[in-house]
């Protein structure tokens with residue numbers, strides 16, 4: 001039985017725990033919030049038999065916990081993950097695992113030093129439809145991929161500009177929250193780009209509300225976009241020399257795709273379990289059981305590569321988080 005502690009009881013923690021309860025061999029044993037009454041409410045909501053804590057650090061001392069799921073704003077991921085690992089806990093940390101590559105490296109070093117499992121919760125990597133598309137593309141089913149068009153757009157109606165999404169002190173903005181997904185798909189199917197062009201529009205808080213990048217490869221181009229301001233169809237389009245694949249909306253949590261080739265159009269259904277977090281949860285179980293400190297499907301190096309692309313895009317659009325400036329002084 002893998003015993004989980006959950007840290008930061010916001011929106012994603014709720015969705016994640018719903019899925020965790022669907023996967024055999026997992027149990028929620030600890031809940032930590034900045035407010036213990038919030039942890040108690042969470043425990044009651046899901047009828048859990050878990051300890052509740054009014055601070056994150058207390059949970060790290062709980063000997064019942066094997067793995068900590070970190071679901072706090074991005075800027076806190078590094079410090080909380082390293083602290084958890086220093087207490088011998090495995091860590092599944094929400095995306096982006098770190099706000100920049102330098103921080104991700106420190107986290108990976110800690111995973112090696114304390115010999116514990118560490119993975120970025122890049123759940124789309126484990127989505128069965130995306131896995132099948134990845135397999136088809138690498139088997140050459142649509143020839144050589146030469147163009148990808150993929151976005152993550154959600155119009156924030158009545159946006160709460162005091163939320164973490166618009167708060168630069170919490171590394172808010174569309175790129176790290178949403179843009180990470182289209183860039184992930186491009187990285188998964190084409191690897192590291194040779195050249196990156198990027199532009200963005202900003203909110204008055206300084207958070208990027210729309211960011212678009214062109215990722216140029218030797219034989220292909222990817223157009224990626226993240227946006228708080230528009231509703232798109234969220235269909236990922238992958239074009240090859242011999243066919244094309246459309247991953248169904250919303251592509252990052254898809255349950256199927258369409259493949260068009262030789263004048264034929266086939267719709268392929270690929271069910272997922274729960275909302276889809278189940279698949280990354282199963283990956284943690286397998287890897288921890290086998291004594292590994294990383295997943296080979298979404299490795300430490302994959303996390304580093306992905307955040308390096310985001311770093312370069314940030315450099316191109318001139319986006320620096322306030323805490324990065326003070327660190328470098």
Ligand SMILES: NC(=O)c1ccc[n+]([C@@H]2O[C@H](COP(=O)([O-])OP(=O)(O)OC[C@H]3O[C@@H](n4cnc5c(N)ncnc54)[C@H](OP(=O)(O)O)[C@@H]3O)[C@@H](O)[C@H]2O)c1
Pocket residue numbers: 007008009010011012013032033034035038071072073074076094095096121123164170176177
């Ligand atoms: N994989 C996915 O599908 C997915 C989806 C959404 C978000 N995420 C990721 O998950 C993380 C959390 O996102 P979320 O949407 O769940 O955010 P959220 O609803 O704002 O929840 C974040 C939680 O973090 C804790 N927290 C600690 N310091 C905070 C601070 N200074 N300001 C606000 N909250 C603070 C709070 O929990 P307590 O009050 O209990 O301490 C809060 O409820 C982000 O890194 C995001 O990228 C992933």
